[in-house]
Structure formats: structure tokens, C-alpha cells
Amino acid sequence: MSALLKIEDLAVVFDTRAGTVEALRGVSLSLGRGETLGIVGESGSGKSVTAQAVMGLIDVPGRIAGGSISWDGQALVQDGAQQHPSGIWGKEVTMVFQSPMTSLNPLMTIGAQLEEVIRKHLGLGRAAARDHAAEMLAAVGISGARRRLDQYPHEFSGGMRQRVMIAMAIACEPKLLIADEPTTALDVTIQAQILELLAGLQERLGLSIILITHDLGIVAGLCHRVAVMYAGQIVETGSVDDIFDRPAHPYTQGLIRSTPRLDEPEDRLTAIEGTPPGLLHPPEGCAFRTRCPIARDDCRAPQALRPFGAGFVACTQPGVDAWGDGK
Amino acid sequence: MPDFILRRLFQGLLVVLGVTATVFVVTRVFGDPVSLMLPLSATDAQRAAFAAQIGLDQPLPVQFWRFLTDIVTLDFGDSLWQRRPAIEVVFERLPNTALLVGAGLGLAVLVSIPLGAIAALRPGGLVDRLVVSLGLLGLAMPQFWLGLMAIMVFAVQLKWLPTSGFGTAAHLVLPALTLAMTPIARFTMMVRAAMIDELNKPYVQTARAKGMSLPRILRVHTLRNILVPFLALSGWEAITALSGYTVVVETVFAWPGLGLTAVQAIQRGDLFLMQAIVFVIAALIVIIGIAIDVAAKSIDPRIELN
Numbered sequence A: 001m002s003a004l005l006k007i008e009d010l011a012v013v014f015d016t017r018a019g020t021v022e023a024l025r026g027v028s029l030s031l032g033r034g035e036t037l038g039i040v041g042e043s044g045s046g047k048s049v050t051a052q053a054v055m056g057l058i059d060v061p062g063r064i065a066g067g068s069i070s071w072d073g074q075a076l077v078q079d080g081a082q083q084h085p086s087g088i089w090g091k092e093v094t095m096v097f098q099s100p101m102t103s104l105n106p107l108m109t110i111g112a113q114l115e116e117v118i119r120k121h122l123g124l125g126r127a128a129a130r131d132h133a134a135e136m137l138a139a140v141g142i143s144g145a146r147r148r149l150d151q152y153p154h155e156f157s158g159g160m161r162q163r164v165m166i167a168m169a170i171a172c173e174p175k176l177l178i179a180d181e182p183t184t185a186l187d188v189t190i191q192a193q194i195l196e197l198l199a200g201l202q203e204r205l206g207l208s209i210i211l212i213t214h215d216l217g218i219v220a221g222l223c224h225r226v227a228v229m230y231a232g233q234i235v236e237t238g239s240v241d242d243i244f245d246r247p248a249h250p251y252t253q254g255l256i257r258s259t260p261r262l263d264e265p266e267d268r269l270t271a272i273e274g275t276p277p278g279l280l281h282p283p284e285g286c287a288f289r290t291r292c293p294i295a296r297d298d299c300r301a302p303q304a305l306r307p308f309g310a311g312f313v314a315c316t317q318p319g320v321d322a323w324g325d326g327k
Numbered sequence B: 001m002p003d004f005i006l007r008r009l010f011q012g013l014l015v016v017l018g019v020t021a022t023v024f025v026v027t028r029v030f031g032d033p034v035s036l037m038l039p040l041s042a043t044d045a046q047r048a049a050f051a052a053q054i055g056l057d058q059p060l061p062v063q064f065w066r067f068l069t070d071i072v073t074l075d076f077g078d079s080l081w082q083r084r085p086a087i088e089v090v091f092e093r094l095p096n097t098a099l100l101v102g103a104g105l106g107l108a109v110l111v112s113i114p115l116g117a118i119a120a121l122r123p124g125g126l127v128d129r130l131v132v133s134l135g136l137l138g139l140a141m142p143q144f145w146l147g148l149m150a151i152m153v154f155a156v157q158l159k160w161l162p163t164s165g166f167g168t169a170a171h172l173v174l175p176a177l178t179l180a181m182t183p184i185a186r187f188t189m190m191v192r193a194a195m196i197d198e199l200n201k202p203y204v205q206t207a208r209a210k211g212m213s214l215p216r217i218l219r220v221h222t223l224r225n226i227l228v229p230f231l232a233l234s235g236w237e238a239i240t241a242l243s244g245y246t247v248v249v250e251t252v253f254a255w256p257g258l259g260l261t262a263v264q265a266i267q268r269g270d271l272f273l274m275q276a277i278v279f280v281i282a283a284l285i286v287i288i289g290i291a292i293d294v295a296a297k298s299i300d301p302r303i304e305l306n
């Protein structure tokens, strides 16, 4: 599988009044054609910032502080410098955001919002763009597409708006779709429909997808590969099967332990105690060591991702059953 | 929509009648129109004749009824000063005021939207701080002073433009600029604040992710979203201009509009002309209010008119 997206040692910081927040601290990732990568991790671990960096959306107070991102051989970020290639963002690489209620312009019709991206990237005229927009609405399962083109976002339910967002994201035959918690704001039945839609589109269009989520269940159902983020770094990556069967990093093990499963009573759920370190002055070595049951002295040294089994782990004792209950 | 307009027109009619009735009460019940309008040297016989001529010898309810029915036909009586129907004088001067206010506010809109938007791009940046400082300065400068300074510099010193008067486009420049200054400042501050708000909203990030350019995002996406509050402020500025700014600016520049006419009517004790002016301004204010509401509805389909 040739890498379509390659992120190398990416660093992103936010200059705030309190100081410099190190949101991403050396993130490396790669993604192949047609692959679905799940990014999981606690709130604030840097999942969204990673997506924003790929989309060229890092803006003041944030800035890229180092590293590179390349897309299909073209540089998006080169040695810490933001590049501005045209015809990639919004066309080949697109994004769906978390809150469908606010991610559409409330004062533009759905049609106008779809047509603008189609006209920009496919160079179609007004009428052709409108036809294409209607087709896209139909493709994401919105019935009466023609009529709905003239409606405003407030005339759509949350789930329908997220479908519209997806329609905009697939309108110009993208190769990569980044979905940042696309279902968090929706209720459960709608969540399932949206995920099904994404899976179907991926199959039909041969899309690569980066799916950002808190929900390991979603990852298990939809993704090929997983990257686990903690405090601005990736601590473990591997195939979905490996990660769920043999999580190697204590943090990954903790995440899986704290995920509700149908075959176990709820009271055996155990959240990881403590909170992630602040990113104003992140610790030097493994950021998880303050919460890790098997932390040792050598965890104070920086930990790079190293091959372990079929995946990669940043840990002094990869594969050890950290929580000691075999779960 | 037509329903709404009718209802609002009816409400507006009540407001205008209320304003006019207040004027009636103040001038007829508490005031004495005869001594206001006739010179001190007028004899008692002249006073009585004049009172009879304008119906003051009738009981108050009858006077008020006549007053109301006259208003319906836009008959406010003859202007003492101009010796012709007061409403005729008003309609003759109104276009001049409309021209001045239109030019001033039009200029303010054209200047403030780009200025506010540019400032909003980098809040706290150099351009932003400059715009905010200029805005505060603009708000602090009184118009009569601005007008006099403009005359001193551009008309007296540089001789680029006429000091005052009416007739050519050159005559319009200084009064319109003077009138525009405060609205420019207020509009710019509003556009800036609203744009900063909008640019932080998720739909802007969506537009950026779609590959839309920043100018397009400002022009197409965020502008539309600040238009409703902007319209409301413009309406307010138009009303303030009609009922306040124009009095000052027209007086300073001898611009023959309603504001100057109002001053002249007061100086001459021309009660009927004053009443006609008050009535027309009140009616204009009502119409502007309705126009703004209708425009807001056409921009934002979520707005319920009722």
C-alpha cells in the first residue's frame, strides 16, 4: 500500500496568554489508499489539531512548529513551514466536523453551499453544479434532493445536516475524508446510520478515511488501523485486530478496559484514574507515567514509537499487562 | 408578509398620530399659538382675527377634530414664513435631506464594511488597533466642529470646495462627509466586532476546509451573517440622521433641507411648518422601521415577522 498521506514528526503549538501550549509533539502517521485509520484518545490529546494541520486550518493563535506533511507526493507542510498548494483542500482532502448544527452557514441554502465547492473544484457552470449537487444529496440518502437544495440548514435535522456535510465532502471525488467525531452530536440510531453511510461511501468510492472518535466501538466496526494519541503524541498504532486483542501500551489497555462491552456488566468498567498532563509544560519522558501502574525510572526518558509485534508502541515495557487483571 | 406590512403600517399610523397629537396638546393647550406666531406689536383685534382664522376660537375637541381631519389630507395650514401650504415646503425640502442622508450613510456603508472586516482578520493586530483608534476618534468628534474644520481646511484654506450652499455635486461633498463621520465610526466598530464573532464560528471552518478563499468567505459567508444587525444599526443611524445630524450639518453648511428648515421654522415661530416637519419625520421613521424588518426577513429566513 503506497502512502497517500504522510505526517512526519509534526509539532503544533498555540501561543496563549499563559504561554505556549504544545498541542502536537512529534506526531508521525501514514495512510494508504482506501485505508480507514481511527484516531482515538482522551479529550485534549491532539486529535482535532492533527486533522486541522492536515487540512491547512491551523491559524493564530496556533502555528506549525516543526515537521512535515505530504499528500500524494506534494508538500502541505515542509520542515515546519505551511505550504499553500491549490486544488487539494476541499477537493482531494475533505473534512466533516463534529457539530452539524453549526457547521453549515445558517443563511445560505444547502444548494448554494454545495454548489460553491462544486463550482470551485470541478469548474462546472451554474446549472451543471446544481445537477451535481442534487446527485450528491441523493448519494447521501436525502430524498427529494432537488427541492431540498433550496432549503436552509434550519429546515434539516441534525442527522440530515451531517449528511449534507458528507455530501459536500464527497462532492469533488476526494481521496481522503477526515471525519472529526462525526456522530458525537447525534443520537444513537442516527449515529449508526451516518457510520453506515461512511462505510458504504468508502467502499463505493475507494476513499481513505481518517475517523476521529472517543468511541472504541466505532473504531472496531469501521477502521482498519488505529492510532492512539496521548498528550500530543501517538503512543501506539497497529491494526484494529491487534490493538483490541493485544493492546501493548498501558494507556491503550486502560482505554479498552474502560470501554463498555455488551458481554460484561457495567460495574466492571474502570476509568483510568488521574488526568493527562497540561501541555503548557509537558513532561520530558512518557507523558502517561503519572497515571501508569507500571511506571519505572526509565520512563522519564523520551519514548519514541518502536516496532512491537505487528504495530508500533512508545513504552518502556510494551505488551506487559499493566493493569494486572488480564482484561 | 403583506399582512405584516399592513399591520405595521397601522401601528405606525397610530404612532404618527400620537406624535402629532402630542404636538397639538403642547402647542394648543399649554402654548399660545397666536402670540407665538404674531409679532409683539400686533393689536388685540389682529390677534382675535388670526385666532378665528386658524380656528382657535372653537372649543378644544372641535379644534382637535379639525386638526385630525386636516392631517388626513396632509393639510397642516399655511406656513407663516413662506405664505404657502406648509406641506408644500416640506416636500420641497425633503429630497435635499434625503440626498444628504443617502450620500452620507451610503458612504459610511461603503467605507465601514471593508474597514471593519480588515480589522477583524487579525484582532489586536496593527491594522485592528489603528482602525479601533480611528473609530473612537470618529465617535468623539462632534459634528458641528467637524463641519467647521472641514470648511476651514477644504473650502477656506485649500479652496477645493464651496464653503456652503447647494446646487452642484461639489456642494454635497463636505456636508455628506461631515454627516458620514459618526456613522462610519459606529458602523466600523460594529462590523469589526460582529466579523470577529462570525469568523470564529464553525461554518467558517467548514468553508475554509472546502478550499474557499478568505475574500470569498468574508464576502459571501460572514457578511450575510452580520447583515441583519448591520441593517438594524443603519436604520437607527438613518433615524438619528433625519432627526438630529441633519439639523446640525444643514445649519453649518446652509444646506436647504428639512433640518435647516426646522431651525428656520422655530426661529420664525412658524408653528404650522414645524408641525408638518414633525409629522413627515415621524412617518419616515415608521417607514424606515418597516423596511428594515422586511429586509431582515428576506436575508434571514429564520426571522418570524409578527
Ligand SMILES: Nc1ncnc2c1ncn2[C@@H]1O[C@H](COP(=O)(O)OP(=O)(O)OP(=O)(O)O)[C@@H](O)[C@H]1O
Pocket (backbone or CB within 6 Å): A014, A016, A021, A022, A023, A041, A042, A043, A044, A045, A046, A047, A048, A049, A050, A061, A062, A279
Ligand atoms: N485555539 C486553541 N487555542 C489554544 N489551545 C488550543 C486551541 N486549539 C487546541 N488547543 C489545545 O490543543 C490541544 C489539543 O486539542 P484538540 O482539539 O486536538 O484535542 P482533541 O483530541 O480533539 O480533544 P476532543 O476529544 O476534546 O476533541 C488541547 O490541549 C487544547 O488545549
Ligand SMILES: [Mg+2]
Pocket (backbone or CB within 6 Å): A047, A048, A049, A180
Ligand atoms: Mg477534537
